[in-house]
Amino acid sequence: MSNYASPVRDPLITGNKTYSDITEDIIGPVEKAPGLLFVLALMTSATVAGIGVCAILWTIWKGIGVWGENKTIGWAWDITNFVWWVGIGHAGTLISAILLLFRQKWRTGVNRSAEAMTIFAVVCAGIFPLIHMGRIWDAMFIFPYWPNTRGPLWPNFNSPLLWDVFAISTYLTVSLLFWYTGLVPDMATIRDRAKGFRRRIYSALSFGWQGTARQWQRFESISLVLAGISTPLVLSVHSVVSFDFATSVIPGWHTTIFPPYFVAGAIFSGFAMVLTLMLVARKIMHLEDYITLNHIESMNKVILMTGSIVGVAYLTELFMAWYSGSVYEQGAFYYRALGPYWWSYAAMMTCNVISPQIFWFKKMRRSIAVTFIMSIFINIGMWFERFVIIGTSLATDYIPSSWLYYQPTWVEIFIFFGTLGIFMTLFLIFCKFAPVVAVAEVKSILKTSGNQYLEKQREIDRATQPYYEGRSVSGGGAGSIAGAHKMKDKEN
């Protein structure tokens, strides 16, 4: 079977890599002693995480009263953070599942860290529904366990909060399996190169992987099966999360548009977070050859798409509020945009709808600086979106006598930044102990998307198909690809 190299496909792996190079490049950092920068980063994020954990313990010890929530606004930063973190995780699932099914080869460069991010984001997200409970020590009441020690009563299967429990735990389980399944061959690679105690550890972690054909065959099958399971999850998890609001009676929550709107928003914020992390990791771990500008551009396109979907959703909501003729709906959206929380609405609109529009320009899509700034913007904007939906809808609902303002206390702020610390700590530990790029998967596309192979292929094509000559002039030409990209990378 000859490899047909599409003239418009740029190589996904640059730098004339061989299989051995790939192993060295990606496994190398795992084997080396941690650098100063890494230690500093880990210490910082662990400290932040520690403070967050203290704030969480303080909340549990003293009561939810240490938060700024009040009689009218019963959910604010807690559930905002929860939804935000769940949303962040979505990119990982999308990349590993849907892009796998669609045979998108570019996913191999980023899927490992995106999947890791999913796990860590869901871990962070899972903290909030737990600690926002007034009585966390009774949290098991929410599980329909058997034998049921609570008499004939079961959890309330009508409650979207219960659906959440199932959705999030399914999501975490499947994501974990998917991520770890992918890790097994790479763990084995590390094991093979390791000695002594490390070897024992990685040997346990690699589950006896030997790289036999049968193992590869099973590996491929399970990846496909998990992708099949995960694909509906990409859509369902955030839909279920949105039911927390959509099934309620509160104006601003009670909206049928929520499921698709939440899913789009989740992918939007997830890709932004992947970019934030990848741009840093790429630089620090010298992975420019594996995470190329093409990857970044692809992700920026997804961001532009989902950002626009979200923008349309915002406008639809406003239109529906007006069109509904309901004073409460109209009031909710009027006060959302122009009431006491106008600034959070403005932040949301600016960060999520207006600023991503610059990605219509290719130059912007391929600019690392712009992408990084935009990814931060989107992270902020999506946080505000959740806050706008959750906090401000509650602030001005039906009975004006109860309208209130909410301000977070230091405890809530510490907990939120604490989860960022937990996330970063986990991610850094992951980077140090596991290959941050899926070695096996990247190797699988080397022959089709590595620049030297593409070059060779195109030389053959050029020799056998003379009409191909002209194409090289228009930019996608094979001969200059490697060089051109090296130059671009230098520019950035």
Add this chain to the structure above:
Amino acid sequence: MSNKKYWKGFDELQNDSEFKKSKKEEFAEELPITTALKREETVPSGRRDFLKVLGYSLTAATVAASCEIPVRKAIPYVVKPEEILPGIANYYASSFVNGNDYCSVLVKTREGRPIKIEGNKLSKITKGGTSARAQASVVSLYDNARLKFPKAGGKRITWPDFDNAVSRELGAVNKDIVILTDSIISPSTKKAIQAFKNRYSRTRVVTYDAVSKSGMLYANEKSFGERAIPSYSFDKADVIVSVDCDFLGSWVSPIEFAVDYAKTRKVDIDNTRMSQHFQFEPRVSITGANADYRRSIKPSEVGAVMVALYGQIVGGGGSANLKPAVAETVKKAALALNSAKGKSILVCGSNDPDAQMLCNAINSHLGNYGNTIDFSKAYTGFQGDDVKMQELVTQMNNNQIGAILINNVNPAYSYPQADSFIKGLQNVSLSISFSDREDETSEFVKYLAPDNHYLESWNDVEFKKGQLSLVQPTIAPLFDTRQMPETLLALSGNNFAFGSFIEDNWKGRLGGVDAWNKALHDGVFEASTGGFDESPMGSGNTFTGSAASAVTSLTNKAKVGGVELCLYENNTIGDGKYANNAFLQETPDPIAKICWDNYAIVSPKTADKNGWTDGSLMRSPTKGSDIISVTANGKTVELPITIQPGLQEDVIAVAVGYGRTKPGNENCTVGKNVYPLLAASGSALDFNISNVTVQRAGGGYKMAQTQTHHTIDDEREIINETTLDAYKAKPNSGNYTGQKYSDEHWVDHHFVSLYPGHDESLNQGHHWGMSVDLNTCIGCAACVVACSVENNVPIVGQLQVHRAKEMHWMRIDRYYSSHPETDPDFEHPEIAFQPMMCQHCDNAPCENVCPVNASNHSSEGLNQMAYNRCIGTRYCANNCPYKVRRFNWFDYTGTDSFYGNSILSNDEFSMADNLSRMVLNPDVTVRSRGVMEKCTFCVQNLQTAKLEAKKAGRPMKDGEAKTACQTGCPTNAIEFGDLNDSESAIYKKFRDPRAYDLLADIHVLSSVKYLTMIRNKDEIEGKTEIKEYKPKHHGDHGGGHGDGHGGHDGHGGDSHGADHGKKGGGHGKKGHDNHGADHGKDDGHGH
């Protein structure tokens, strides 16, 4: 088929076991890594090992997590007192009396502990009504700040030692002995004072009321020869005009007036009589909020309004320079008064004798004396004399006083020249205080002889001449305290127990033991002559004064300028006596909705002019209030401001009673003392002060406010209101919601249920419902306190209220409405109160979102909370459209399993100590931290009533089950009962054309209906735009339906009604009988 075999090598051909084995492996030889691993014995752990580890850790975690919290045990009686049945409440009739506050009450006791106050329906004065103060009074019994024993010079002393020492010292006094007391309305106490006087002949009594009615007494003396306040019968009045008089909140006898007033405001189809109420006042009182016509005036214009009224009604008089809007309403009021001669009441709350003189003259001219106003049943209290008090302070400073006995007054706090009082007090060699706590005054006193709480006391009370009531102890004194009159008797050499002293006094006069026991059982009785005073009761209903000089002097007084200050007493903290009652502190002011504080109330215009802000939700939610300094009579007080419509420009209103430095609990040292701003000169203290200087002194003050204020720009049908004429023409006028949903076909089409037949179970058995008459709710907050005491609702403290974490199950929402064209400065807004509690929706949004089924529906239509199941997600509270669910943010009552979690940073007010926990109602679960709670419709009372009926083997009668808010309400604005009982009052209320569901649009099917508010005023035409609150006008839509349906409200049509009729057939309707069964213990004694 051939036998030929193809083979590649000999191994395969021979097919030996070695080959078979290697064939299974993918690679011919062992992989180096496998060999290496085998050598290192790091064979991957198997599936079974994994499961073992998993199982072990799960078991370990389960064992570790299943630690029980310690169990606290209750100890049963060794010898059970005869009258106490554990679990069954005993009721004793008694009287709440504290200075001039009076309420005839039934005290509910459980296992010998008083835990709740109910109104006594047998009383001819309070008629079963209560107030916030009366409801909260039980909390003061269990106040940790109470003095626990007598003290001499700061050291503990025994009562016999006290008696000996004080008697010796009193005997040696050769100067005047003064009993400085609040108004004494107890005949027996007066008798005890007389006994004291007999022993120590140089004794005299000086009566001091911090907020005195001295000016009124002076005017009445001049007008009628009676130094007393006559009784007012608001129930007989068709026209009520009140000038700066808060008779529903804090003036003279608010409970009595509220009960009577409500009788003239209760309107239904059969009885459309409704009084017309005009109010002219400088600040917004709850009385003004209920008025049909309310006009704000400047404090200095009180006299001018009186002069104008006098001119319009009696004729003659000076010129009154009033704003057109006010003058027009004065004219209208005068016209109304004139048309209701003998059936009207004019009251004036000013302490200015001239204004009171005019008031008397006008009432007299209208022929109201003897009809609606009567001196023959005058109030015996309010004897405070500002002039005598000033004399006393001078004498004390001049060393003319040898001994002073201070009873239930706190001049070191409340007297305007407190410094001079304290200096004088230090000159007095023998000083005794009967105060129940170490307050500002008793700090400077030699002997402390703490008085009992009224629930530990015997007493008799004559609040009104001839109307007596008794006080009996419901618990033995908690501490080593003694009643003040008993101490006086002991000091005068009579070693009577005060209880037997009273019994001896009355037994003979009442005609024997039986009559005495009946009086004690009922709590109230009547006497032909007042008290032990054998002189005939006053009959001075003939006006003999002269109004001419008053007119002149008032006309002159009105010409003052500058910023004016209006000091007032609010209906919770009063003159400062109740500052240590956390339940009253946390009860928000009915208008400002602020608690735990006093503040300078200013109008929006005043605030705009001076650039002040109070942090409105929409404009600057986090800014907090500005602080201003108010200077009057040479004293300056700094106060936070709150902006409130309904005041004139340059008028500042401040409540007295705050700023106590030694109230007991340090959490209660809130607000600022504004008594020093009063000028203590002249014949009477004037609470309206002119020429005040104000200046901004700071900002960012955090106010504990339960309702933020902001403008609503849309048309929410929250308050439905109409005018009396419109109501007469069309009973459902103004009931926009009711009209909209009165079309059954429309409702059936639009409110489609996914569970047809789901609600039908609620048509069987009981289905509890409540109605609130917006027309008779006066906003007094008695219900709020009653609910809190009944249901163990935690008090959270000032800071937590500021953080909007208050726990009240019941709140009273306040809305303003006004017409921007005629009233651009919001000087005369109309005010509506809306009591709000859990609506017990039959389609409750809180129920389906609870993940653990903690919020669920009972078969009797109650939306109930299973506290044990609640894990505290707060989802239900978020999804509650009425926002009535309350979350236990902290461990307020010491029920938590986290012992000692209040050690660090105790922001919240805690009632976790053993003494304050004694007030908890044992029938109501005390909720732990982290669970949601809310109004239960007092399900404990429903259960008790159901059990009573079951024991008697009969169906429950209407009115047997009552909620705390219902019994606490003095105006019967709240009706409660079984909606499935077609004979019940609530059944009829639900079908009243005025009834509407709040937020009917979202179809939650609430079990609470509100009855449209009716104002007895002219229809106001063409004023459609109302800025603060604007009801939607559905006249065009609702008209047809409304007329067509007549007697039915939007909910139940004919078929519905018939349905219920069948079920209720067996129930005989009977009057409310709350009494007999309740305190049926004839002996009625406490222990």
